[in-house]
Amino acid sequence: MSCEPSDLITIILDQHPQDTTFTASVIDSNIVWKYNPGLNRNIFSSMNPVLYGNTVLFSRRTSGLQDGLMFFDKKTGVLLNLFENHTSNEWLSGESYQYQHYCVLTDWYEVFLLDMENKKIQRRFNLKNFGYEARPRISGFGEWIYISVGHNGHPRKNYTNTWLRWNLTTDQMEEILSIEDPGTFEASFESLAFWLKPNGDTVMIFQNRQYDFINKNRRIDLYAFNIRTKEFEWKLDSITKTGNSTIFPILIQDDRLYFQGVNDVYCYSCYDGSLIWERYFPEVGISNANALLEEGNYILQAGENKMIGINSLNGKINWTNHSAGYSLSNLVYHKGYIYYETGKDGLGVLRRIRVSDGKVDWTLFPSAYKQLTNASYGTSGIAIDHETNLLYSNDRVYHLCIKLPK
16 A cells, blocks of 8 residues: 655755844744744744654645645754655645654545654555545554545545544554444544553544534534444433534543533543533633643633633533633643643734643743734644753744743
8 A cells, every 4th residue: 555755855955944034033032943934935834843852843834835844853943854745735734643753644635654763754645545535633543543534425425434544554454433324414423532441452432423414403422432342332422512512532531531512521431431520611612722631620722712721520610711812723731831822912922821720921922023924823733842841833934943931
């Protein structure tokens, strides 16, 4: 199944940091290094940065240039390698999964296997060539990559009712599970997580976002499937109050699973699917950003600029920050704080909140805005190196390495 990425061009650039191509650059003491990949063009974006060893990976998506993958020395900003894609731009903003020195990227049909140690694209294939329609999100467990797919030619266009898995070290591809509803509902598998039973079995826990387009109905079902026995541990039908949910992965901690609806959240036992607690927030949506489980808090970014910390054991609210800011990018935990991108005074900023009490104690505006009004932290996402206390993001003009405050 392996194929050479012959339509990807490797471009080796000068091995020195490109701080900026603009004159009279603004000096910001928070910035360790910055790189303008647009060659004086803006606006551009990136996928969530990926860290491995001494390398950080960004993507480049901008008008006027070929999209690309960019490998940097994470401490100095030296550009180590650049791959440009001359056939498709679908693979640069998709999901990623890391295993050892491998990183898998995908967006709908294209799947890329990156060797982060050697900073190269090792394999590439298109799921359409194997007869599949696919979702743009992936999950992983060890060397296996799991993708929700449907079959080409199926009369239900949106019907993704099969978990396909691919082994990134052996190229083995196989279908694990299919569910076909006999009625008018159309399946859509999402939010896959993995639970290890005490006996060593691996259980897939995921949601089925089912749609009845004819009757304009929706329901959310939850399943737990044992990979070894090929049997369901349990099933829950139509669990949410709204019939809708988030696409983000289910979180699992201490044999409990945590699931986000649109206005509701649930905690279930992984053993039998029994409900432990639930909360309903009729006035706010909680489905636009990933949740986190940290320091005994189930942390949710809500609409109306709220962030909420819920006691993960009993569902009681520990704190609510009503002015945390709205975010569509990823939340990242680091040493007692939640870091994320949000808006303030018309600009996208970086911000952190204390997990213990929900208080904001740091906000960083994009310094390049003083020269370039397009500069704004947005939806590209962030990554944090937990050893060096460095954060990686982009502000639509630069890829950035930022020193975090103490």
